[in-house]
Amino acid sequence: MSGRENILAKIKAIPRESRLLPEIPAFEFPMDHKVAFMLSIQANKGEVITESELKDFIAINRFEKILNLAKGMESLSTQPLPSDAHELNELEVAIIQGQFGVAENGAIWLTDENLGLRALPFITEHLVIVLEEKSLVSNMHEAYQRIGDQPSGFGLFIAGPSKTADIEQSLVIGAHGAKSLRVVLR
Amino acid sequence: MSHPAKASEFLQDAAKAKWHDETLWFVRDKRDTISKTIPEWEELRELASQIKDNVLANLYEYLVQFEEKATANGIQVHWAKDAEEHNQIVLSILQKHQCKAIVKSKSILTEECHLNPFLENSGVEVVDTDLGERIVQFLNQPPSHIVLPAIHLKKRDISELFHEKLHTEKGNEDPAYLTHAARLHLREKFLGAKVAITGVNFGVAETGEFVVCTNEGNADMGVHLADVHIACMGIEKIIPRRKDLGVFLRLLARSATGQPITNYNSHFRSPAQGKEIHIVLVDNGRTDQLAREKFKNSLKCIRCGACMNTCPIYRRSGGYSYGSVVPGPIGSILSPGLDLKKHSSLPFASTLCGSCTDVCPVKINIHEQLYEWRQEITKAQGTNAKSISMKIANGIFAVPFAYKITGAMMRGALKILPDSITYSGLNTWGKQRDLPETPKETFKDWYKKNRS
Numbered sequence A: 001m002s003g004r005e006n007i008l009a010k011i012k013a014i015p016r017e018s019r020l021l022p023e024i025p026a027f028e029f030p031m032d033h034k035v036a037f038m039l040s041i042q043a044n045k046g047e048v049i050t051e052s053e054l055k056d057f058i059a060i061n062r063f064e065k066i067l068n069l070a071k072g073m074e075s076l077s078t079q080p081l082p083s084d085a086h087e088l089n090e091l092e093v094a095i096i097q098g099q100f101g102v103a104e105n106g107a108i109w110l111t112d113e114n115l116g117l118r119a120l121p122f123i124t125e126h127l128v129i130v131l132e133e134k135s136l137v138s139n140m141h142e143a144y145q146r147i148g149d150q151p152s153g154f155g156l157f158i159a160g161p162s163k164t165a166d167i168e169q170s171l172v173i174g175a176h177g178a179k180s181l182r183v184v185l186r
Numbered sequence B: 001m002s003h004p005a006k007a008s009e010f011l012q013d014a015a016k017a018k019w020h021d022e023t024l025w026f027v028r029d030k031r032d033t034i035s036k037t038i039p040e041w042e043e044l045r046e047l048a049s050q051i052k053d054n055v056l057a058n059l060y061e062y063l064v065q066f067e068e069k070a071t072a073n074g075i076q077v078h079w080a081k082d083a084e085e086h087n088q089i090v091l092s093i094l095q096k097h098q099c100k101a102i103v104k105s106k107s108i109l110t111e112e113c114h115l116n117p118f119l120e121n122s123g124v125e126v127v128d129t130d131l132g133e134r135i136v137q138f139l140n141q142p143p144s145h146i147v148l149p150a151i152h153l154k155k156r157d158i159s160e161l162f163h164e165k166l167h168t169e170k171g172n173e174d175p176a177y178l179t180h181a182a183r184l185h186l187r188e189k190f191l192g193a194k195v196a197i198t199g200v201n202f203g204v205a206e207t208g209e210f211v212v213c214t215n216e217g218n219a220d221m222g223v224h225l226a227d228v229h230i231a232c233m234g235i236e237k238i239i240p241r242r243k244d245l246g247v248f249l250r251l252l253a254r255s256a257t258g259q260p261i262t263n264y265n266s267h268f269r270s271p272a273q274g275k276e277i278h279i280v281l282v283d284n285g286r287t288d289q290l291a292r293e294k295f296k297n298s299l300k301c302i303r304c305g306a307c308m309n310t311c312p313i314y315r316r317s318g319g320y321s322y323g324s325v326v327p328g329p330i331g332s333i334l335s336p337g338l339d340l341k342k343h344s345s346l347p348f349a350s351t352l353c354g355s356c357t358d359v360c361p362v363k364i365n366i367h368e369q370l371y372e373w374r375q376e377i378t379k380a381q382g383t384n385a386k387s388i389s390m391k392i393a394n395g396i397f398a399v400p401f402a403y404k405i406t407g408a409m410m411r412g413a414l415k416i417l418p419d420s421i422t423y424s425g426l427n428t429w430g431k432q433r434d435l436p437e438t439p440k441e442t443f444k445d446w447y448k449k450n451r452s
């Protein structure tokens, strides 16, 4: 008997009771979306900045390897999207358009359509996500309502930079992925 | 070796044991703080519990639906009845791609299946990429906690280890420095791997997608640079609808580490162009547990680790004292189902204080199941001298009314007990420790007072 038949037959043999799937209510969110979102990003060790602060960040650090996929920031790009993600290993800054942000936890939804290459937000040294203020939703329930049945092959919530606390519970930013997250809220 | 004997080993280093205890309590405290910022927290737990009840009642249908959707999305679905079949499936995929080196992100299931030694014996280099897991892998140890794999180690230990393995400066114990060294080391591995393995946090029947949550981003670094992604998933990880993720993602990280969400929450629905995604659905004892009416609820677990962080025994005995892949309270109700004889001391590694049940985001009645296992084990073992201490613990802590009666009496009892029981010489894990201080007021009273 194959693994599949074996497993399914065993499950079928177990007597079962009816347990209803609950509906998920819309929970109220008492805070202003923008204020809450900014606090969340800060708590996750990210930063919310303006467009001009982004330009300063790039200028001060003299970044030269910048890849932009966000609307209206094309002039910042110094290189096009390669066909192979391995070529992004030296990338200093990736600028990506986020679809919407979640106030309660700072999570930002991105899909293949925004990413170009799925590795992009991870392999880059610094990540910048551009987000429209009006796109903010309150909590994760509203977030999934908004995602609906969007059929993207890959989607993800990013809520902060890569981090770890695996050495004595000391928080270190920049484990494997992006060493910083900046959100341009506009 | 039994739990008490191993706990006794852990307690040899008193300073380290104290640090372990306090650090995990700190994590538990963060969980409390953040859960209180969500007015609907208890309602969310109830929802999560009901959704999982529904999953267990309809597992057959959901698995079939998941397979159908995932296949339609271009994911290759495999089924493994046990660890051996799981390992063979993984190996055959690697062989097909002539792959000799893989990267793997945190997956308790692959630990359970002992995938690493199996692959290494077949000539495949396995690199665990979660920092904590890489550390314990260097030491040839399993993780000691399901969320914090290296929580039993101090930075001094890790500094020495990295000096030897990664040639970091001798004596440099700075966590940022050590993490950076690991980053450079693992970056090379990510760039070189053709196949990446991950675990799965949630599989969605409705869409055929699956979700992987990390803070480090290591799962994604691995899979997006590799040509082939193999996701290993226990069959109980299914949830019915995409919107159910809203409930579980709100609960998971808050319960695990006290953060509002993990920094990366990746939803895999179909492979990128020219790449492959495989998913291995694994039973390995889960259907047996599902058939045990009293214990099937343990399959609702989302592996947040909160029950470990809160457990007075886990904190003071360390993950290794359990001798099972999943340690702590949840491990103590899962493992006896896999091997009752080997794990017979685990259900007794508890005060039945019920704290695990109180923090569990999917409301598993953990301490009641511990009590039930004690009955099963006592029945199976009969009476022998070895179990005297268990019986005493059983007699005093485990009488149903003792934990069912409300507050005052039990708290009073705990105050009198420590000397007579924990230092009785029959109870090894109690030898070097005191029972937790009992609160002067009930949580309910405290909460009422402090809530406003």
Ligand code: SF4
Pocket: B255, B300, B301, B302, B303, B304, B305, B306, B307, B308, B330, B356, B359, B360, B361, B362, B363, B364, B366
């Ligand atoms: S049993 Fe509950 S508290 Fe323990 S790890 Fe599982 S979900 Fe978390």
